[in-house]
Amino acid sequence: MRYFIFMLLFSFPFTAEASVAAPIAQGETVVYQPVTPHAFVPKKQRFINRIAENILQKRLKKAFGRDNGALAKPLAVSGFLSGLIAVILFLVFLFSGSAGILISSLILSLIGLVLSMLGLNLRGPSSEKLVKGLSIAGIALSSSVLLVFLLEFILLLAAFS
Numbered sequence: 001m002r003y004f005i006f007m008l009l010f011s012f013p014f015t016a017e018a019s020v021a022a023p024i025a026q027g028e029t030v031v032y033q034p035v036t037p038h039a040f041v042p043k044k045q046r047f048i049n050r051i052a053e054n055i056l057q058k059r060l061k062k063a064f065g066r067d068n069g070a071l072a073k074p075l076a077v078s079g080f081l082s083g084l085i086a087v088i089l090f091l092v093f094l095f096s097g098s099a100g101i102l103i104s105s106l107i108l109s110l111i112g113l114v115l116s117m118l119g120l121n122l123r124g125p126s127s128e129k130l131v132k133g134l135s136i137a138g139i140a141l142s143s144s145v146l147l148v149f150l151l152e153f154i155l156l157l158a159a160f161s
Helices: 002-011 040-064 068-096 099-122 129-160
Strands: 018-023 030-035
Touching (some): 068 099, 099 129
Antiparallel strands (some): 018 030
C-alpha cells in the first residue's frame, strides 16, 4: 500500500512555475507572470520518478511473475480484437437496428479502448513494434465506434427536438 500511495503522489503533474508580480510600467497595474525556477527541479522529479518506477516494476514482476513488456502484448492483442469486434457489431447494428447489439458494441469498444491504452502504456523499450501498432489500431477502432455513436446520438437528439 505504501508503494501505491508513493506512486500516486508522484504521478500528479507538478508545475514548475511560480507567479511573481512584475509591473510592466509605472502607471500600470501589476501583472502576474510565470517564472520558471532553476533547471535542477525537473531533474529531481525525474530521479524520483525513476526510483518509483523501478520499485513499481519490481512489484509488478513479483506479482505477475514476468516483465511489463510481456504483459503488454496480450493487452494490445485483446484490445485490438475487442475494437474489431465492436466495429463489426456496430455495422451489424446499422443494418438491423437491434438495441442489444448496440449496447454490446459500446461495451466492447470501451473495453477495447482501455485494454489498448494499457497495452500501449505498459510496453517496454525493448518490445516489438507489433505491440505498438496493435495498441494504436485498437485505440483507433474503439474510439471510432464511440465517436460515430456519439455523432449519431447528437444528430438524433437534434432531429427530435
